[in-house]
Amino acid sequence: MFEGLSLYEAFLIGASRNPKAAAIYYEGRKISFTKLEEYINYYAAILKNNLGINKGDVVLVAQPNIPTSIILLYALNKIGAVSCLMHPLSPYSQMEEVMNKVNAKYAFLFEQRIADDVEPYEKMSDKIFVSRVEDYLPFFKKVGYHLFLNNKTRRKLKKHGDFKGFTYLKHLKPVSKDVSTESNWADEMAIILLSGSTTGDPKIICLSNTNFNFLADQAPHHLCVSNLWEHKNEGMLSVLPSFHGFGLLWTIHAPLCIGFASVQIPKFTPKAVTQALHHFPLLAIAGVPNMYQRLVDYKPFSKCKNLKYCHVAWCGGDSLPPKLTEQFEEILHKNGSHDGRLFEGYGLTEAVTATILNTHECNCPGSIGHAGPDIEVRIVDENHNEVPIGEVGELAQRCKATMIGYYNDLDATKEAIDEDGWLYTGDLCYMNEDGFVFFKQRKKRVVKVNGVAVFPSEVEKYIETIPGVKEASCVSVPFSKTGHALKAFVTASTGDENSLVETIMNSCRKNLIRYSVPVEIEIRKSLPHTMIGKVDFKVLQQEENEKRGIKE
Numbered sequence: 001m002f003e004g005l006s007l008y009e010a011f012l013i014g015a016s017r018n019p020k021a022a023a024i025y026y027e028g029r030k031i032s033f034t035k036l037e038e039y040i041n042y043y044a045a046i047l048k049n050n051l052g053i054n055k056g057d058v059v060l061v062a063q064p065n066i067p068t069s070i071i072l073l074y075a076l077n078k079i080g081a082v083s084c085l086m087h088p089l090s091p092y093s094q095m096e097e098v099m100n101k102v103n104a105k106y107a108f109l110f111e112q113r114i115a116d117d118v119e120p121y122e123k124m125s126d127k128i129f130v131s132r133v134e135d136y137l138p139f140f141k142k143v144g145y146h147l148f149l150n151n152k153t154r155r156k157l158k159k160h161g162d163f164k165g166f167t168y169l170k171h172l173k174p175v176s177k178d179v180s181t182e183s184n185w186a187d188e189m190a191i192i193l194l195s196g197s198t199t200g201d202p203k204i205i206c207l208s209n210t211n212f213n214f215l216a217d218q219a220p221h222h223l224c225v226s227n228l229w230e231h232k233n234e235g236m237l238s239v240l241p242s243f244h245g246f247g248l249l250w251t252i253h254a255p256l257c258i259g260f261a262s263v264q265i266p267k268f269t270p271k272a273v274t275q276a277l278h279h280f281p282l283l284a285i286a287g288v289p290n291m292y293q294r295l296v297d298y299k300p301f302s303k304c305k306n307l308k309y310c311h312v313a314w315c316g317g318d319s320l321p322p323k324l325t326e327q328f329e330e331i332l333h334k335n336g337s338h339d340g341r342l343f344e345g346y347g348l349t350e351a352v353t354a355t356i357l358n359t360h361e362c363n364c365p366g367s368i369g370h371a372g373p374d375i376e377v378r379i380v381d382e383n384h385n386e387v388p389i390g391e392v393g394e395l396a397q398r399c400k401a402t403m404i405g406y407y408n409d410l411d412a413t414k415e416a417i418d419e420d421g422w423l424y425t426g427d428l429c430y431m432n433e434d435g436f437v438f439f440k441q442r443k444k445r446v447v448k449v450n451g452v453a454v455f456p457s458e459v460e461k462y463i464e465t466i467p468g469v470k471e472a473s474c475v476s477v478p479f480s481k482t483g484h485a486l487k488a489f490v491t492a493s494t495g496d497e498n499s500l501v502e503t504i505m506n507s508c509r510k511n512l513i514r515y516s517v518p519v520e521i522e523i524r525k526s527l528p529h530t531m532i533g534k535v536d537f538k539v540l541q542q543e544e545n546e547k548r549g550i551k552e
Helices: 007-017 033-050 067-078 092-102 111-116 118-127 139-149 151-159 166-170 209-216 219-223 245-257 270-279 289-296 305-309 322-334 410-416 456-463 497-511 537-548
Strands: 022-026 029-032 058-062 082-085 106-110 128-131 189-195 203-208 235-238 261-264 282-287 312-315 341-347 354-357 369-371 376-380 393-398 423-431 436-442 447-449 452-454 469-479 483-492 520-523
Touching: 007 033, 007 067, 007 209, 007 245, 022 033, 022 067, 029 033, 033 067, 033 166, 058 067, 058 092, 067 082, 067 245, 067 261, 082 092, 092 106, 092 118, 092 203, 106 111, 106 118, 111 118, 111 128, 118 128, 128 166, 189 209, 189 245, 203 209, 209 245, 219 245, 235 245, 245 261, 245 282, 245 354, 270 289, 270 305, 282 289, 282 305, 289 312, 289 322, 289 483, 322 341, 341 369, 376 423, 447 469, 447 483, 456 469, 456 483, 456 497, 469 537, 483 497, 497 520
Parallel strands: 022 261, 058 082, 058 106, 082 189, 106 128, 235 261, 235 282, 282 312, 312 341, 483 520
Antiparallel strands: 022 029, 189 203, 341 354, 354 369, 369 436, 376 393, 393 423, 423 436, 447 452, 469 483
16 A cells, blocks of 8 residues: 555555544644645745755654654655654763764754753754744643743753754745655665664664555554544554654554554653543554553553543563553453453564564464564574474564664674575564464563663663773663663772762763663672673672562
8 A cells, every 4th residue: 555655655645534634633732634734745845945955864853752753754754854763862972973973964852852951952053953842732731831831941942052943944934835755765765763772872773665664554454443444533642752663653654644643642651641542532552561551550541431442552662461461451341442452562673663463363362473464584593594383593574674774884784684685683582383473582681671672781881981980780670660670780999889879870861861771779899700701790680680579
């Protein structure tokens, strides 16, 4: 259905099906497909003809889940520009690093990020446009937010530099409204996503229109709804971040392409989700385990009658406890959803997002699911030879969702994707006779914090650069807010230990993405080492698990 199209052209198909229906629901405001298309076309003209953004230019977009991010995505795509998506609260050092690497022409950043660290952003204020939470709020909410919640932030930005708001573009008159849609570039780079970094040197993943549209095409199959096109004014919850493949594809692009609404939640709280549900019916939800756990624990959510519309929910980013599945499905059924289910799936940014998942028509308890249509999977040994059914090995997959490659890194691309197009995931799994895949563990050392991959070795490397630190090692610990988090064990070279803990925490908060900041730091006189002299993190992890009563 979307083969050979750009993201913008695929969106137009969904818009043509339900032009008057809601495309975006945001804090009480509904934006129809017709109105959203109008916004996209207007800003595409401004971006191209006023700012001089052309095909192939890279633009950094670091936004929360707000309408601005959707408008920018499709407006840039219409003119053939590339959106480089980042966490809106990434530290300045990482923003600058990525902008330089991809040679970004402009950056659309979030107001609160700049206000928190405004001085370094001043030197590139001519390249920055600032988005605000209130830009597309309903009138009274916008006034309230502007007057009472954001005055301090606004005053700080006015004091430093000349930062133009996104609304500045709204008031410009396009030099020309003529913007011809780029064609025949389906397989060219359209989106850049970052993956697998905690310290500012991320893997930069280049994805094409085809990568996204291939999976968006599969949405009707995975939803398992026979009268899909009749579900006007129903939507999919967009609470997963738009800078992540799971959130961007499954909660924004795919629903819009098939005529559903994207229900935007800028910052996840159970209350925000419940309030949205009271006003807008959700056919589908996508999230991570910690999100579902917090929803289950929130009493108003468990009594929300609009859950009767929820047909399916998907979970990724980390393993899904069976008890949590039972609790969530029980809430759905109590509120009138006769067939509502919570299913586990699997994906990685190098192939956009979920390529293996359970559905109503094809599911197996305990598995991460079955490969979607036209997706090949196999389990291989260290020599990339396929292993027998039931034997554990590395998961490899081949499909049209596989990335173009890592940005300007041919060696890393060849290491990840072989000459036959097989993508090696680095995850250890096994497969049963029916083709269902069962996840065992990650081949590489990684901790999923609220569904985001955090590499302890990178955090350790950073902590060891801090004056006073001799050695560092990080392990995974349970954490109520994010499911898992890091705890750092540190040996001091000199100085006061209490002061060192404070120094480490302050430095991490300033220079690392928030998911990778340790929630605990323990100073020790020495750390255990392996036979070859490396810090033995496995011993520390085992000690911590025993201390907390966690069974491996």
